[in-house]
Amino acid sequence: MSDNYRALTRTYRPTSFDDIVSQKHVSSTLKNAIKKNRLAHAYMFCGPRGVGKTTMARVLARTVNEIDQQVDGESLNQTLNVVEIDAASNNSVDDIRDLRERVRIPPQNGRYKIYIIDEVHMLSKSAFNALLKTLEEPPDHVIFIFATTEPHKVLPTILSRVQRFDFKRISVDQIVERLANVAADQNINIDEESLHVIAKKADGALRDALGLMDQAIAFCGNNIQHEELLRALNVVSTERMFDFMNAVASKNASQGLELINDLLQEGYDIQEYLVGLTEHLRNLYVAKSSAKMHLVEASPDTKKRYQKASKTFSEDDLMRMLHIVSEAQYKIKEAHQPKIQFEITLLKLIHMERTQNLNKLLSGLEDLKKKLNNKTEISKTNTEDTKSASSTSDNNQPSPEQQPKRTSQSKNGQSANPKEESITRQPEPPTPEPAAVNKEPNSKPSTSEPTNNSHQPANQVNKKTPKKTEEDSDDELSKLFGKSSLGNPKKNTESTVEKEETAADTATQTKAKRAPKDVSLEEVKEVWESYLEDLRHHVPEMLYFQMQRVKPMKLKNGLLLLRCNDDFAKKIVDENNRRLGKFLEDKIGAYLGFESIVQKDESDVEASKSPYERFKELQKRDPTIKHLVELFGAELDYNLNQ
Known part of the structure; x- marks a missing residue:
């Protein structure tokens, strides 16, 4: 290389506002200020490295003093009217004092004397304070231009005295x-x-x-x-990124490990690869929506490849992969074996279960749950039917006064009838007619007596007898016993049930009319267990489990005070207090308001202990465990992050 060679960064440094790339908002403002003669006495250019801050300051100095284009930008510092200062090496109070003395000297040629201070955030606090007065009221011939990559380190008193321009990253x-x-x-x-x-x-x-x-x-x-x-x-090619993602899509661990080994053998940095892989996954995620392809920084051909490859993965899969790779960037920095940690990370991506399969599994669980719920409902229905049949049979059993008579008659042989056994197996309730006959002391029992004299339980009768329709049952009864003098037994039974339901409703209304002040705390505690059992079948499991840990403490003016163990339980109870009060009203006949407070029980102290404390106490109580710990060096394996 010849001695006259200049680097491209120096050769192609802009010399005019129009040459500066991607900073139109700054260059346009400065050009208008020059044109209208509204130049400020101090400017601050902020932004990332290499975006043109110092170049903009030199172009401004050149334009203001009308310096010839033949003078190179780097040669401006050699003129007497443009002074460049590196604040990183001239950051003391003495340097600023020297600057204040030189500011008084007017420019030898040109209109302004311009001071360009680069990396101004490196000035000490005392140096900033020494510059304040001069910066606020400089001579008319002086313009200060500050450049910094970290404006947050500049004192607010300095920022308030300058016009600030923020430079953008170049696309x-x-x-x-x-x-x-x-x-x-x-x-x-x-x-x-x-x-x-x-x-x-x-x-x-x-x-x-x-x-x-x-x-x-x-x-x-x-x-x-x-x-x-x-x-x-030393950049990992996009082609290799696509190859690795193909291995992830096909879950080919062998191919993935081979690619990793080749990269490491060629000297690529692990962190650089993870950074590139993160960007690659991000581009795949963006490519899932073709309308956002302008966010992918790549050539048109590469963008098409991203769109094609993104169809292999779902958005959820790509987000999980991004999370895994991002975490790996921090873990590998502190890992003792970065290569193995790097391989583990990439194998996680390969063996990661896809969202589509997880959705199928969840769908199967939902279907199973629905089937179990349906079976439970059918079982409950059958149980209710059995209870209803049992209660009907119990209602039709003879009274205690009648049963001894029939028993004695059976013993004396007066009612021996070969048809009794077949009659007792009939599922329908008998008519009340035999009871009326039995009231006469010398009358013979009718043929319907064996039905009332049956000692078989109702559930056994139902098991032996097949189901029949109500009309068929009525016809059979008519054939066997004739028409009842008391009317249709079915209607009689229905009227009895209606009376019972009416009585139950009346009792409930009687309970509901109670005033909350008539309820005592002891009464609430007596029904509390059965109240919780009812809640189990009517409220979500989370609410039921929290109510099991809640205890009634005080009852005053219709307001029930409940003790909760933690804030979460209190929140659950407060959100459902009206619903819980309604269920309690069914038990005690009065509506009580609920108020909860957090107060830990002594029994909760044991539950709040850490696993390590419990393990230590377990060793004290059991000498065998302590001996095993001392013999084998056993430790409690417990992950605090779980």
Whole structure:
């Protein structure tokens, strides 16, 4: 390389506002201020590295003092009217005092004397304070221009005395366009994919992009090949990312491990690969929606590949993969064996269960749950039917006064009838007619007596007798006993049931009319267990479990005070207090309001102990466990993150 060679970052440094890339909001404001003669006495340019802060300051100084374009930007510092100061090495109070003395000297030629202070956040606090008065009221011929990448470190008193401009990161497309112009000017042959690789690695800094291109030219020459560029910049190619994701899609662990081994053998950095993989997964996620492809920083051909590859995964799968890779970036930094940790991370991606399969499993569980619920409902219905039949049979049993008579008659042989056994198996209730006959002392028992004289339980009769319709049963009874003098037994039974239901409703209404003040705390405690048992069948399990831990403490003016063990239980009870009060009203006949407080029980102290404390106490109580711990060095395996 000749002695006259200049790096691309210096050769292509802009000399006018129009040459500066992606900072139109700043350059337009400054050009209008110059045109209208409204220049401020102090400016502050903030933004990331390599976006043109110092370049903008030099262009402003050149334009204000009308310096000839032949003078290089780096040569402006050699003139007497433009002074550049590096605050990183001139950050003391003495340096600022010297600056204040030089500010008084007017410019030798030109209109303004311009001071450009780079990395101004590096000034000490005392240096900032020494600059305050001069910065607020400088001479008319002085303009201060500050540049910094960390404006939050600058004192607010300084920021309040300047006009602040925030510079933006330069987009990948703008960097690619600028690099293409430079390559054409330098007669460099480079493909668009390679330009995107350089632009993405520059991370929004055009100066870094020019430096990387200079490095690529030095390595590859005037004809830059994509593979050679990747080796020169130590960047994992997009092609390898697609290959690895293909292994993840096919769950091919062997292929994935082979790719990892090749990368490490070629000297690629693990962190660099994880960063690239994170970006690759992010692009796949964005590609799931074709309308958002402008967010993917890649060439048009690569964008099409992202769209095609994204169809293999769901959005949930990609989000889980992003989470795994992001966590791995932090874990590998502290890992003793980064390679193994790196392989474990990538194997997690390969063996990770897909969302589609998990949805199928959850759907199967839901179907099973529905089937079990249906079986439970059918079982409850059958149980209720059995109880109803049993209660009907019990209602039709003879009175205690009648039963001894029939028993004695059976003993004396007066009612011996060969048809009794067959008659007792009839499922329908007998008519009340035999009871009327039995009231006469010398009358013979009718043929219906054996039905009332049956000693078989109702459930046994129902098991032996097949189900028959109500009309068939009535016809059989008529054939056997004739018409009843008391009317239809079915109607009689229905009227009896209606009377019972009416009586029950009356009793409930009687209970409901009670005033809350008539209820005592002892009465609430007596029904509390049965109240909780009723809640079990009518409220969600979470509410039921929390109510099991709740205890009634005090009852005053219709307000029941409940003790809860924690804030969560209190919240659950407060949210359902009206619902819980309704269920308690069914028990005691009066509606009580619920109020809960948090007060831990002494029994909860044991539950609040950590597993380690419990394990220590267990060793004290059991010498065998203590001996095993001392003999084998056993420890309690407990993960605090679970």
